[in-house]
Amino acid sequence: MREGGRLSCAMMLLGLALSGCGGGGADTTHPVPGTPHPREPRSGGAVQAEMKGVHLRIDPWTVMEVRWLRGELLPTDEDKPPWFDEPSSFKVKIDAGEIALTPASMSALMNNYVFNYPNAPISDIKIEIHDGKLRQSATLNKKIQVQATLEGDISVTPEGDIRLHPTSIKAGGLPVKGLLDLFDVELSELINTAQARGVRMDENDLILDPERVTPPPRIVGRVTAVRLEPDRIVQVFGGGSAKDLTPPFPKADHYMFYRGGELSFGKLTMHGADLQIIDADEKDPFNFYLAKYSQQLVAGYSRTLSDKGLVVFMPDFEESGGGKLAAR
Numbered sequence: 001m002r003e004g005g006r007l008s009c010a011m012m013l014l015g016l017a018l019s020g021c022g023g024g025g026a027d028t029t030h031p032v033p034g035t036p037h038p039r040e041p042r043s044g045g046a047v048q049a050e051m052k053g054v055h056l057r058i059d060p061w062t063v064m065e066v067r068w069l070r071g072e073l074l075p076t077d078e079d080k081p082p083w084f085d086e087p088s089s090f091k092v093k094i095d096a097g098e099i100a101l102t103p104a105s106m107s108a109l110m111n112n113y114v115f116n117y118p119n120a121p122i123s124d125i126k127i128e129i130h131d132g133k134l135r136q137s138a139t140l141n142k143k144i145q146v147q148a149t150l151e152g153d154i155s156v157t158p159e160g161d162i163r164l165h166p167t168s169i170k171a172g173g174l175p176v177k178g179l180l181d182l183f184d185v186e187l188s189e190l191i192n193t194a195q196a197r198g199v200r201m202d203e204n205d206l207i208l209d210p211e212r213v214t215p216p217p218r219i220v221g222r223v224t225a226v227r228l229e230p231d232r233i234v235q236v237f238g239g240g241s242a243k244d245l246t247p248p249f250p251k252a253d254h255y256m257f258y259r260g261g262e263l264s265f266g267k268l269t270m271h272g273a274d275l276q277i278i279d280a281d282e283k284d285p286f287n288f289y290l291a292k293y294s295q296q297l298v299a300g301y302s303r304t305l306s307d308k309g310l311v312v313f314m315p316d317f318e319e320s321g322g323g324k325l326a327a328r
Helices: 010-022 103-114 179-197 290-299
Strands: 047-059 062-075 090-101 122-130 133-141 145-156 162-171 199-202 205-208 218-221 223-229 232-237 255-259 262-265 268-271 274-279 286-289 301-304 310-314
Touching: 047 290, 062 103, 090 103, 103 122, 122 232, 133 162, 145 223, 255 286, 286 290, 290 310
Parallel strands: 047 286, 090 218, 274 310
Antiparallel strands: 047 062, 047 255, 062 090, 090 232, 122 133, 133 145, 145 162, 162 205, 199 205, 223 232, 255 274, 262 268, 301 310
């Protein structure tokens, strides 16, 4: 397949370099003399990335829980470096890792992105974990709206997609034989329109393509396993060739680390990236909100190391004066 995995951990990468280079009073509003504009030709290899214990909030309703991750940040245009101000300018290749979502976050992702388009065949999706199975309730937008509930097992296809095999389907409270009967004439709309957003059907199974179910930047990788915990949906990535990195503070419990290659953000370009962002209070996972990263940056501090590497200590978003967001 197209290397199937992701979960938009990548989006955290944006703020990371931004925050790292902005900490400690550095002026990020004007380019450093001699530094090329972000869109000038790039040189050097990929930016290596390592993350541990990071809760990436991609919007007010959705959190990607990166338990650990190892991968690379790659430009979509080989002649230009990744530019954090434009998410479509780069992609994140995940070589290995484990990422979890709560049912509430998965529900928000389905409602706000996967099926958020005119005349979508499904709306008001709610995902739960019940007796070791994934349960999805939704409104079918037929000639009249019908409440449907699908319960089933999840697994990984050989290509790395996620398969939901229904063991129970009900519409309007009545049993339904399979998805073909459930969707009826809306089936073609589900396949033709929603496939571009990462959903398709294989006989009576629903298939999710992890590369397509999240907004940019694009995440590529291989999902090798998926499992249900009592309150989490967990994806395991593997098959990559990248080796572990050694950040300046390897014993930190929650951090993001970037090394090598070129990173562009705002009007600046970092050559030979060497940046570690550490949770200032490691009693719980690092809550990082890309859209509000500047608040966390201002509330934190940085240290320049003897080898000119940069370490940024940053508080959780909710501890940076950002206010309380929905718990996920």
